[in-house]
Amino acid sequence: MTTPRDHGGGLDAAIAEFGGQRADWLDLSTGINPVSYPMPLLPADAWTALPDQAAFDKLYQRARTFWNVPQEAGIIAAGGASAIIAAIPRILPPGPVYIPGPTYNEHGAAFLAAGWTLESDPSSAMVAVQPNNPDGHVWCAADLSTDLAIIDESFCDVMPDASIVGESARAGRLILKSFGKFWGLAGLRLGFAIGDPDLIAGLRESLGPWQVSGPALAIGAEALADPQWADESRARLAIDAARLDGLLTAQGASLIGGTSLFRLYEVNDAKDMQTRLAKKHVWSRCFPYNPRWLRLGLPAPDRWAQLEAAF
DSSP, X not given: OOOOOOOSOOHHHHHHHHOOOGGGOEEOSSOOOSSOXXXXXXXXXXXXXXXXXXXXHHHHHXXXXXXXXXXXXXXXXXXXXXXXXXXXXGXXXXXXXXXXXXXXXXXXXXXXXXXXXXXXXXXXXXXXXXXXXXXXXXXOGGGOOSSEEEXXXXXXXXXXXXXXXXXXXXXXXXXXXXXXXXXXXXXXXXEEEEEOHHHHHHHHHHHXXXXXXXXXXXXXHHHHTOHHHHHXXXXXXXXXXXXXXXXXXXXXXXXXXXXXXXXXXXXXXXXXXXXXXXXXXXXOEEETTEEEEEEEEOOOGGGHHHHHHTO
């Protein structure tokens, strides 16, 4: 039996321990935009027909425009970035890989499951989370000189100037994008890989046909063609992240870093603060490797009062 890996979420377990109904809870344990992209009206065949190539082509064209993808780079969508993370190590011969951490633990787990070894020497293959989860560290292209470099930009849409997508046409480069986090539609399950056409071809073979649902294709295409919503969301998230910092530092927490979708703080006892917040039905994120780190996402505009009252 596989041991579950540490992630945000797990609200059902929190409810079982601390009580209340799901609607009572403010789940700040993940880094998902609390104001999601408004759902467009979908054509009936988005639900009833197998997705056709035209729907994929429309999504890819809009993704290329939104992210300024080099024409020479390949692109593929899948049912969430996690599906791509799991597939990448299996399309390449196993070897050593460097994954600087602490970071999102699904990368290491996927490479280990495919027979790779985790090494501390960035000589041939590397995975970099950009900006890093949970501390928000930002990489630059010069840091990523290995033959194989996978750059997970799942949280980069809040800071597009930090993106390394301009390097994606280079051999051995893959850039990952998560749709659900910035657009606040994690349940839609949509993610992208952009990069070396040979690697994209390997992913396409591994993921198989119809790897994205018709509704996800349609919603993703609409959202990626709406830069005004993206700009307005970035501005709101920046203001709210600063508000959250003010609230937590007033409680004695120190800001470690993060992004405008999640903030990482150092506190005296993260588990104790998580418990105190949970008793007021606010769920946060602790980390098994650092007992003083507490991560919080942002509340929706109408839920700030609940968070403020929890302290």
